[in-house]
Amino acid sequence: MVTVHTTPSSAIHATGLRKAYGKKSVLEGVDIDVPYGTVFALLGPNGSGKTTVVHILSTLISADAGHASVDGNDLRRNADGVRSAIGLTGQFAAVDGLLTGEENLMLMARLRHLSTREAKRRVAELLDQFELTEAAKKPLSTYSGGMRRRIDLAMTLIGDPRIIFLDEPTTGLDPRSRHAMWTIIRGLVARGVTVFLTTQYLEEADQLADRIAVLDGGRIVAEGTAAELKKLVPGGRIRLEFADATTLASAETLLPEARRPEESDALELPSDGGIDSIRTVLDRLDAGAIEPTALSIHTPDLDDVFFALTGAPATGTTNSAATTTNSAATTDSADNTDLEGTAR
């Protein structure tokens, strides 16, 4: 029998997850590690398999191959242990629209075997926490999209799970409701809850996640903090401005690789945004006694990363992008000592 080696600090640990629906292969060997008390975001384009990963890790479906443990419980051997440790939002999407928010929460509390007294206390607490006290007595069918997501999350939290899975928690919400949901999620994390979320919104991953993994073509093609991922794609540049046209022309001679954006008196050079590359550029200008009046650094955003990794029309192209990224990460490793296996 194969033994799963669970890192004690891992809330979620998975290796080699595979899943196919008929002949359609969805996951082709996915590895995931989420330390306790952190937020992990699984990013991927439509149909990349994010929900499939969540459903496997929350025991709703089984993987064809691979091993995983959640809160130290092996998914195959102790599915009940996994279920009692986790909360999964989205699973109550079919809650009774005719019942009020409070009634739905009470129902869930009783299903969780809370006493009437304890259920009432917990429900009141959650209604308050999710700013639903006013709407508590109204039927769920009258709730807005944002309110439904909040009641869904509140229902998930009735049992005080240590680990929660949020499958696209803010898809379809307006910006205000999205920000309200982010505040709630941050509050949960502050109380020590581990969050595994899937999202198509790069900003959401950037805002909330300690680590981000990009799923594409059935594999995790890159993983790291938002800052680490941004370093992986080209597109970073230094922008220099000068006092007058004469200085600009002299600077151009000293930095022949720089380009001058149209209709501007500035120069731009490719850069990883690191201190060393900035210092090198300034030293070269200094050699000609030239000082820029302004210096700014543009680092790529997660959109650039996502597009570079998943935007290619064919999977083959995507894989080669990941490989290129991988070599970039290796070259860069002196600057990124904690960039373990960043791009795969």
Ligand SMILES: Nc1ncnc2c1ncn2[C@@H]1O[C@H](COP(=O)(O)OP(=O)(O)OP(=O)(O)O)[C@@H](O)[C@H]1O
């Ligand atoms: N029960 C199923 N039977 C057959 N195919 C399925 C089933 N569930 C999912 N799929 C297919 O597996 C692929 C991955 O689906 P999944 O829902 O995991 O992707 P996703 O990344 O969550 O997508 P989205 O962002 O659109 O929700 C899709 O092509 C989907 O059509």
